[in-house]
Amino acid sequence: MDKQSQAEFLLEAMPYIEKYQNKILVIKYGGNAMLGDEFKLSVMRDLSILRTVGIKVVLVHGGGPEISQTMKRMGIEPKFIRGLRYTDEETAEVVRMVLAGKVNKSLVNMLDSFGARAVGLSGIDANMLLCAKESEELGFVGKIRRADPQLILDCLDKGYFPVVSSVGYDEEGNIYNVNADTAASALAGALKAESLILMTDIKGLMADKDDENSLMKKVYVSDIPSLIRDGVISGGMIPKVNCCKDAIRNGVKRVFITDGRVKHSILLELLSDEGLGTMFVKGD
Numbered sequence: 001m002d003k004q005s006q007a008e009f010l011l012e013a014m015p016y017i018e019k020y021q022n023k024i025l026v027i028k029y030g031g032n033a034m035l036g037d038e039f040k041l042s043v044m045r046d047l048s049i050l051r052t053v054g055i056k057v058v059l060v061h062g063g064g065p066e067i068s069q070t071m072k073r074m075g076i077e078p079k080f081i082r083g084l085r086y087t088d089e090e091t092a093e094v095v096r097m098v099l100a101g102k103v104n105k106s107l108v109n110m111l112d113s114f115g116a117r118a119v120g121l122s123g124i125d126a127n128m129l130l131c132a133k134e135s136e137e138l139g140f141v142g143k144i145r146r147a148d149p150q151l152i153l154d155c156l157d158k159g160y161f162p163v164v165s166s167v168g169y170d171e172e173g174n175i176y177n178v179n180a181d182t183a184a185s186a187l188a189g190a191l192k193a194e195s196l197i198l199m200t201d202i203k204g205l206m207a208d209k210d211d212e213n214s215l216m217k218k219v220y221v222s223d224i225p226s227l228i229r230d231g232v233i234s235g236g237m238i239p240k241v242n243c244c245k246d247a248i249r250n251g252v253k254r255v256f257i258t259d260g261r262v263k264h265s266i267l268l269e270l271l272s273d274e275g276l277g278t279m280f281v282k283g284d
Contacts, residue, residue: 017053020194028060030166048115058193060180070094123165130147140177144178144183149191152164186250195254197266199259201259219281224241
Protein backbone atom coordinates (compact mmCIF):
# COMPACT_ATOMS: atom_id res chain seq x y z
CA MET A 1 0.00 0.00 0.00
CA ASP A 2 1.27 3.47 -0.87
CA LYS A 3 0.57 6.40 1.45
CA GLN A 4 -2.44 7.55 -0.58
CA SER A 5 -4.05 4.09 -0.44
CA GLN A 6 -3.41 3.87 3.29
CA ALA A 7 -5.13 7.21 3.85
CA GLU A 8 -8.09 6.20 1.69
CA PHE A 9 -8.50 2.91 3.58
CA LEU A 10 -8.42 4.75 6.89
CA LEU A 11 -11.10 7.19 5.73
CA GLU A 12 -13.24 4.30 4.53
CA ALA A 13 -12.72 2.45 7.81
CA MET A 14 -13.68 5.31 10.14
CA PRO A 15 -17.50 4.89 9.96
CA TYR A 16 -17.13 1.16 10.67
CA ILE A 17 -14.79 1.80 13.60
CA GLU A 18 -17.37 4.20 15.05
CA LYS A 19 -20.15 1.63 14.51
CA TYR A 20 -18.27 -1.11 16.38
CA GLN A 21 -16.88 0.99 19.23
CA ASN A 22 -17.84 -0.51 22.62
CA LYS A 23 -19.66 -3.35 20.83
CA ILE A 24 -18.76 -7.03 21.18
CA LEU A 25 -17.14 -8.83 18.26
CA VAL A 26 -16.59 -12.61 18.42
CA ILE A 27 -13.91 -14.15 16.21
CA LYS A 28 -13.62 -17.90 15.61
CA TYR A 29 -10.09 -18.92 14.67
CA GLY A 30 -8.90 -22.45 14.20
CA GLY A 31 -8.32 -25.46 12.00
CA ASN A 32 -6.77 -24.90 8.60
CA ALA A 33 -6.97 -21.10 9.01
CA MET A 34 -4.28 -21.36 11.69
CA LEU A 35 -1.27 -21.36 9.40
CA GLY A 36 2.34 -20.79 10.54
CA ASP A 37 3.37 -18.68 13.52
CA GLU A 38 4.17 -15.69 11.29
CA PHE A 39 0.62 -15.68 9.94
CA LYS A 40 -0.84 -16.17 13.44
CA LEU A 41 1.13 -13.15 14.59
CA SER A 42 -0.39 -11.11 11.77
CA VAL A 43 -3.92 -12.16 12.81
CA MET A 44 -3.22 -11.40 16.48
CA ARG A 45 -1.83 -7.98 15.53
CA ASP A 46 -5.02 -7.20 13.61
CA LEU A 47 -7.16 -8.27 16.59
CA SER A 48 -5.11 -6.10 18.93
CA ILE A 49 -5.67 -3.14 16.58
CA LEU A 50 -9.45 -3.68 16.78
CA ARG A 51 -9.22 -3.69 20.56
CA THR A 52 -7.10 -0.52 20.52
CA VAL A 53 -9.82 1.38 18.61
CA GLY A 54 -12.43 0.47 21.23
CA ILE A 55 -13.96 -2.79 19.96
CA LYS A 56 -14.57 -5.50 22.58
CA VAL A 57 -13.04 -8.52 20.87
CA VAL A 58 -13.57 -12.12 22.04
CA LEU A 59 -11.46 -14.83 20.39
CA VAL A 60 -12.78 -18.42 20.32
CA HIS A 61 -10.38 -21.01 18.95
CA GLY A 62 -10.01 -24.67 18.08
CA GLY A 63 -6.88 -26.45 16.93
CA GLY A 64 -7.64 -29.78 15.26
CA PRO A 65 -4.28 -30.22 13.48
CA GLU A 66 -2.37 -29.65 16.75
CA ILE A 67 -4.58 -32.22 18.51
CA SER A 68 -3.87 -34.83 15.82
CA GLN A 69 -0.11 -34.12 15.89
CA THR A 70 0.02 -34.48 19.68
CA MET A 71 -2.01 -37.69 19.63
CA LYS A 72 0.36 -39.25 17.11
CA ARG A 73 3.39 -38.25 19.19
CA MET A 74 1.71 -39.98 22.15
CA GLY A 75 1.12 -43.12 20.10
CA ILE A 76 -2.66 -42.56 19.79
CA GLU A 77 -4.06 -42.85 16.29
CA PRO A 78 -6.74 -40.18 15.59
CA LYS A 79 -10.07 -41.66 14.48
CA PHE A 80 -12.72 -39.79 12.50
CA ILE A 81 -16.35 -40.70 11.84
CA ARG A 82 -17.94 -38.83 8.92
CA GLY A 83 -15.30 -36.13 9.30
CA LEU A 84 -15.79 -35.70 13.06
CA ARG A 85 -13.14 -36.69 15.60
CA TYR A 86 -14.09 -39.71 17.71
CA THR A 87 -13.37 -38.64 21.29
CA ASP A 88 -12.99 -41.22 24.04
CA GLU A 89 -11.91 -40.22 27.55
CA GLU A 90 -8.21 -40.39 26.66
CA THR A 91 -8.70 -38.25 23.55
CA ALA A 92 -10.78 -35.75 25.56
CA GLU A 93 -7.84 -35.29 27.93
CA VAL A 94 -5.53 -34.66 24.97
CA VAL A 95 -8.03 -32.12 23.59
CA ARG A 96 -8.07 -30.28 26.93
CA MET A 97 -4.27 -30.36 27.20
CA VAL A 98 -3.68 -29.08 23.65
CA LEU A 99 -6.49 -26.53 23.32
CA ALA A 100 -6.72 -25.11 26.86
CA GLY A 101 -2.95 -25.38 27.31
CA LYS A 102 -0.63 -25.22 24.32
CA VAL A 103 -2.77 -23.46 21.69
CA ASN A 104 -4.58 -21.12 24.07
CA LYS A 105 -1.46 -19.88 25.82
CA SER A 106 0.39 -19.47 22.54
CA LEU A 107 -2.34 -17.14 21.24
CA VAL A 108 -2.48 -15.29 24.56
CA ASN A 109 1.28 -14.77 24.43
CA MET A 110 1.10 -13.39 20.87
CA LEU A 111 -1.71 -10.99 21.77
CA ASP A 112 0.13 -9.81 24.87
CA SER A 113 3.19 -9.04 22.72
CA PHE A 114 0.99 -6.38 21.05
CA GLY A 115 -0.25 -4.99 24.37
CA ALA A 116 -3.70 -6.62 24.23
CA ARG A 117 -3.85 -7.77 27.92
CA ALA A 118 -5.18 -11.16 26.84
CA VAL A 119 -6.41 -13.79 29.29
CA GLY A 120 -6.77 -17.49 28.45
CA LEU A 121 -10.07 -19.21 29.24
CA SER A 122 -11.82 -22.44 28.32
CA GLY A 123 -15.43 -23.53 28.11
CA ILE A 124 -14.89 -25.37 31.40
CA ASP A 125 -14.13 -22.16 33.35
CA ALA A 126 -17.02 -20.71 35.37
CA ASN A 127 -19.43 -23.24 33.79
CA MET A 128 -19.16 -21.48 30.45
CA LEU A 129 -20.10 -24.33 28.07
CA LEU A 130 -22.39 -26.98 29.55
CA CYS A 131 -22.52 -29.96 27.18
CA ALA A 132 -24.13 -33.32 26.53
CA LYS A 133 -23.00 -36.01 24.11
CA GLU A 134 -23.69 -35.24 20.46
CA SER A 135 -24.07 -39.00 19.98
CA GLU A 136 -22.84 -42.20 21.61
CA GLU A 137 -21.06 -43.05 18.37
CA LEU A 138 -18.77 -40.00 18.64
CA GLY A 139 -18.03 -40.34 22.35
CA PHE A 140 -17.27 -37.11 24.19
CA VAL A 141 -18.05 -34.73 21.34
CA GLY A 142 -20.09 -31.98 22.91
CA LYS A 143 -23.51 -30.62 22.02
CA ILE A 144 -23.89 -27.32 23.88
CA ARG A 145 -26.85 -27.24 26.27
CA ARG A 146 -26.10 -23.81 27.76
CA ALA A 147 -23.58 -21.03 27.21
CA ASP A 148 -22.90 -18.76 30.19
CA PRO A 149 -21.02 -15.60 29.07
CA GLN A 150 -20.63 -13.95 32.49
CA LEU A 151 -16.91 -14.64 32.88
CA ILE A 152 -16.25 -13.20 29.42
CA LEU A 153 -18.31 -10.10 30.26
CA ASP A 154 -16.38 -9.66 33.51
CA CYS A 155 -13.07 -9.84 31.61
CA LEU A 156 -14.26 -7.31 29.01
CA ASP A 157 -15.46 -4.94 31.74
CA LYS A 158 -12.01 -5.06 33.36
CA GLY A 159 -10.26 -4.32 30.06
CA TYR A 160 -9.01 -7.83 29.31
CA PHE A 161 -9.09 -9.62 25.97
CA PRO A 162 -10.74 -13.07 26.47
CA VAL A 163 -9.31 -16.00 24.49
CA VAL A 164 -11.57 -19.06 24.82
CA SER A 165 -10.67 -22.64 23.87
CA SER A 166 -13.53 -24.80 22.61
CA VAL A 167 -13.59 -27.34 25.44
CA GLY A 168 -16.78 -28.08 27.39
CA TYR A 169 -17.95 -30.02 30.43
CA ASP A 170 -20.99 -31.79 31.83
CA GLU A 171 -22.44 -31.95 35.34
CA GLU A 172 -20.68 -35.29 35.97
CA GLY A 173 -17.28 -33.68 35.36
CA ASN A 174 -16.64 -35.17 31.91
CA ILE A 175 -14.60 -33.15 29.40
CA TYR A 176 -15.99 -32.55 25.90
CA ASN A 177 -14.44 -31.76 22.55
CA VAL A 178 -16.60 -28.95 21.13
CA ASN A 179 -16.58 -27.77 17.53
CA ALA A 180 -15.10 -24.25 17.54
CA ASP A 181 -17.75 -22.90 15.13
CA THR A 182 -20.46 -24.21 17.46
CA ALA A 183 -18.77 -22.75 20.54
CA ALA A 184 -18.28 -19.35 18.89
CA SER A 185 -21.88 -19.26 17.67
CA ALA A 186 -23.28 -20.16 21.11
CA LEU A 187 -21.11 -17.60 22.92
CA ALA A 188 -21.80 -14.86 20.35
CA GLY A 189 -25.53 -15.43 20.82
CA ALA A 190 -25.25 -15.42 24.62
CA LEU A 191 -23.18 -12.21 24.46
CA LYS A 192 -25.61 -10.59 21.97
CA ALA A 193 -22.54 -9.73 19.92
CA GLU A 194 -22.66 -7.13 17.19
CA SER A 195 -20.94 -9.54 14.79
CA LEU A 196 -19.43 -13.01 14.60
CA ILE A 197 -16.64 -13.86 12.15
CA LEU A 198 -15.86 -17.48 11.29
CA MET A 199 -12.37 -17.62 9.83
CA THR A 200 -12.01 -20.61 7.51
CA ASP A 201 -10.00 -21.86 4.53
CA ILE A 202 -12.47 -20.87 1.79
CA LYS A 203 -13.54 -17.49 0.41
CA GLY A 204 -17.12 -17.86 1.65
CA LEU A 205 -20.34 -19.35 0.29
CA MET A 206 -20.32 -19.89 -3.48
CA ALA A 207 -23.41 -20.02 -5.70
CA ASP A 208 -21.38 -22.59 -7.65
CA LYS A 209 -18.95 -24.44 -5.37
CA ASP A 210 -16.62 -25.05 -8.32
CA ASP A 211 -16.43 -21.36 -9.27
CA GLU A 212 -14.65 -19.06 -6.82
CA ASN A 213 -15.95 -16.07 -8.79
CA SER A 214 -19.52 -16.95 -7.70
CA LEU A 215 -19.07 -15.70 -4.13
CA MET A 216 -22.37 -14.79 -2.46
CA LYS A 217 -21.68 -11.54 -0.61
CA LYS A 218 -24.94 -11.44 1.38
CA VAL A 219 -27.31 -14.20 2.48
CA TYR A 220 -30.55 -13.89 4.46
CA VAL A 221 -30.99 -16.65 7.04
CA SER A 222 -34.53 -17.26 5.77
CA ASP A 223 -33.01 -18.40 2.46
CA ILE A 224 -30.75 -21.04 4.03
CA PRO A 225 -33.24 -23.98 3.85
CA SER A 226 -33.82 -23.43 0.12
CA LEU A 227 -30.07 -23.07 -0.51
CA ILE A 228 -29.55 -26.44 1.19
CA ARG A 229 -32.35 -28.05 -0.85
CA ASP A 230 -30.82 -26.67 -4.05
CA GLY A 231 -27.38 -28.02 -3.16
CA VAL A 232 -25.74 -24.56 -2.95
CA ILE A 233 -24.98 -25.32 0.70
CA SER A 234 -23.78 -28.90 1.03
CA GLY A 235 -21.35 -31.18 2.85
CA GLY A 236 -19.22 -29.53 5.52
CA MET A 237 -20.73 -26.11 4.79
CA ILE A 238 -24.12 -27.18 6.19
CA PRO A 239 -23.09 -27.27 9.88
CA LYS A 240 -21.00 -24.09 9.44
CA VAL A 241 -23.92 -22.19 7.88
CA ASN A 242 -26.29 -23.55 10.54
CA CYS A 243 -23.96 -22.02 13.15
CA CYS A 244 -24.37 -18.69 11.33
CA LYS A 245 -28.15 -19.11 11.36
CA ASP A 246 -28.25 -20.02 15.07
CA ALA A 247 -26.14 -16.98 15.99
CA ILE A 248 -28.45 -14.63 14.06
CA ARG A 249 -31.55 -16.23 15.59
CA ASN A 250 -30.01 -15.69 19.05
CA GLY A 251 -29.45 -11.97 18.56
CA VAL A 252 -26.17 -11.53 16.69
CA LYS A 253 -26.66 -8.82 14.06
CA ARG A 254 -24.24 -10.05 11.39
CA VAL A 255 -22.22 -13.22 10.84
CA PHE A 256 -19.37 -13.50 8.36
CA ILE A 257 -17.65 -16.49 6.82
CA THR A 258 -14.31 -15.16 5.63
CA ASP A 259 -11.06 -16.52 4.24
CA GLY A 260 -8.59 -16.76 7.09
CA ARG A 261 -5.76 -17.48 4.64
CA VAL A 262 -5.87 -13.88 3.38
CA LYS A 263 -3.65 -11.46 5.28
CA HIS A 264 -5.64 -8.82 7.21
CA SER A 265 -8.90 -10.59 6.28
CA ILE A 266 -10.62 -9.47 9.50
CA LEU A 267 -9.82 -5.79 8.92
CA LEU A 268 -10.89 -6.04 5.28
CA GLU A 269 -14.14 -7.76 6.28
CA LEU A 270 -15.13 -5.36 9.03
CA LEU A 271 -13.68 -2.02 8.02
CA SER A 272 -14.23 -1.74 4.27
CA ASP A 273 -17.25 -1.15 2.03
CA GLU A 274 -16.58 -4.19 -0.14
CA GLY A 275 -15.92 -6.76 2.57
CA LEU A 276 -14.23 -10.05 1.79
CA GLY A 277 -16.42 -13.12 2.36
CA THR A 278 -20.12 -13.90 2.87
CA MET A 279 -22.28 -11.95 5.31
CA PHE A 280 -25.37 -13.55 6.90
CA VAL A 281 -28.14 -11.30 8.20
CA LYS A 282 -31.67 -11.61 9.51
CA GLY A 283 -34.55 -10.79 7.17
CA ASP A 284 -36.21 -11.81 3.91
